[in-house]
Amino acid sequence: MPFRSKMTPIIDAMTRRPLGLTCGVLLLALTLPLQGCAPLIVGGVLVGATATMHDRRSPQVILEDQQIEFEAMSALVRNTDVRDHTQLSVTSYNRTLLITGTAQSLELAERATALVSVIPKVQRVVDEIQVRAPLDIRRQAEDAFISTRVNAELFKVRLPDFDPTRVKVVTSDAVVYLMGLVTPEEAEAAAETARYVPGVQRVVKLFEYITPSA
Numbered sequence: 678m679p680f681r682s683k684m685t686p687i688i689d690a691m692t693r694r695p696l697g698l699t700c701g702v703l704l705l706a707l708t709l710p711l712q713g714c715a716p717l718i719v720g721g722v723l724v725g726a727t728a729t730m731h732d733r734r735s736p737q738v739i740l741e742d743q744q745i746e747f748e749a750m751s752a753l754v755r756n757t758d759v760r761d762h763t764q765l766s767v768t769s770y771n772r773t774l775l776i777t778g779t780a781q782s783l784e785l786a787e788r789a790t791a792l793v794s795v796i797p798k799v800q801r802v803v804d805e806i807q808v809r810a811p812l813d814i815r816r817q818a819e820d821a822f823i824s825t826r827v828n829a830e831l832f833k834v835r836l837p838d839f840d841p842t843r844v845k846v847v848t849s850d851a852v853v854y855l856m857g858l859v860t861p862e863e864a865e866a867a868a869e870t871a872r873y874v875p876g877v878q879r880v881v882k883l884f885e886y887i888t889p890s891a
Contacts, residue, residue, distance in 0.1 A: 731842050733858040733887065734771055741798050745769040749776075749793040759789050764811040767793065770845050770856040771885055772800040777849035779807045803883060805849065812850060819876060820848040826874045827853055834866050838889075846871070851878040859884050 732739060749767040753759050762785055765778035774793055780786035786806040794802050812820070824846045831841035844867050845856040853871045855864075864884045871880045 731840050733843060738771055741772060742769040745772065745774060745796055745798055748796045749774060752792045752796065753789055756788065756792060759785060759792065763789060763806075765789060765806065766847070766849070768845065768847050768854075768856065769799070770883075771858060772798055773803065773856065773883065773885070774799050774801070775803045775805065775847060775854055775856065775883060777805045777847060777854070779809050779811050781808070781810075783808050803854075805852070805854065805881070807850060816850065820850065823851065823853065823874060823876050824848040827871045827877070830870050830874055831867060834870055836863060836866050839863055839866060841867075848877075851876055852881060853877050853879070854881045854883055856883045857885070858887050860889060861886055 734742070746767050746769045749769070753763070753765060753767075759765075759780075762782070763778065763780040765776060765780070768775045768777075774796070776790060776793060780789060786804070786808055789806065790802060790804045793799065827846045827848070828841065831844055831846075834841065843857050843859060843863075847854040847856070853874075855867055855871060857867075859867065864882055864886065867884075868880050868882050871877060
């Protein structure tokens with residue numbers, strides 16, 4: 678089946694913004710799968726101020742990302758055709774919404790993207806839906822393992838002030854998507870690390886670039 682993607686192999690053209698560290702309480706955003714008639718399960722992990730201090734998003738944006746994911750999945754589930762004939766996941770980071778997975782037709786893929794594009798607070802939608810049969814359980818398990826391996830390898834990056842928890846890793850059909858608010862140097866280090874993880878076929882950078890404050 679063809680791979681339908683609006684993205685080039687490496688994406689590196691997002692907005693630069695100043696760095697500002699924040700602290701507080703966050704609700705950790707989860708990537709939620711949509712497959713057939715499976716029930717929608719929405720969950721979160723409450724973590725303390727120490728973890729939030731490492732996040733370059735403000736507490737308000739962190740909560741907005743959680744709400745965006747919830748509303749996106751709800752919109753997809755409410756549409757019967759999309760719910761029954763796609764296998765999708767959504768991930769929001771700093772109001773950029775990434776939608777990955779599979780759809781049985783181009784029309785369904787475009788409908789899914791349209792549904793999530795109108796959600797309040799969403800500033801950009803990255804459509805990475807493949808038009809093909811659903812991924813089997815083995816492929817899904819391998820994708821989960823790849824994400825785990827990439828996250829682990831990021832802890833080995835030897836770069837001053839690099840914090841691996843600031844990089845969001847999403848894997849779909851052996852393609853690794855990297856999101857986060859990072860410096861160009863951090864982005865390059867993260868992408869190079871992900872490229873060498875066994876099983877990774879392609880790395881797509883969806884970072885927003887920041888200029889660290891003095």
